Amino acid sequence: METTTLVDACKSGDLEAIKAHLKAGADIDAVSATGSTPLIYAAQNNQLEAVQLLLKKGAKVNEKNKIGGTALNRAAENGNLEMMHLLFANGAEIGPLALILAAREGQIEAVKVLVEKGAEVDARQHWGQTALMFAAKEGHLEVVRFLISQGADVRIKDKNGNTALNHANENEQSDVAVVLRSAGATESRVKKRTFVAPASDDDDDEAVDDSSDDIDVSDEGVAEEDDSGDDD
Secondary structure (H helix, E strand, O other), X not given: OOOHHHHXXXXXXXXXXXXXXXXXXXXXXXXXXXXXXXXXXXXXXXXHHHHHHHHHOOOOOOOOOOOOOOHHXXXXXXXXXXXXXXXXXXXXXXXXXXXXXXXXXXXXXXXXXXXXXXXXXXXXXXXXXXXXXXHHHHOOHHHHHHHXXXXXXXXXXXXXXXXXXXXXXXXXXXHHHHXXXXXXXXXXXXXXXXXXXXXXXXXXXXXOOOOOOEOOEEOOEEOOOOOOOOOO
């Protein structure tokens, strides 16, 4: 069998095909055109049994695609706590993106686990945005409160000069804005946007610093990974 067929099976979430390709000796760390491994795709598809099987067969837990995506990022984004703990038990390392993605999706329990495991609450991605900014923008009040309780800095500005309060107000998240103001947040006066991320339908991670685990965002949020079809 071609080594890429295991990638295809994991992309489609076909557990029986995954088992068949592994039994036939497929490369467990084969990569797609974007550099994603079978483990990353299995995590993306919430395929716990597939992730267990791949790890048992020796899949590298911290492999990254070309722009920084990892299996842990996907599990955190999905809020799959059982999968996150499985990945941690197999040596998964936390980069800043895992917390940002979990916060953006409102995955409060995943956010709590990541912080408990040592995630940096004020870690920034390429455009200077933090987990708090994404949670504020999306109106995830419980996540906002938790991050503030863990010391998240409400005054941080992204590269456009926006604070978490700016993001909340721009998206009419009034309840979040109240919480941010009570924590000392102020709204930055931004005359114009200087940094605008390019539109993308590819992976939502971009390697831009030594952590190789940042994401590229536009004013509309994180660019989504589209791996449902062929890779670009």
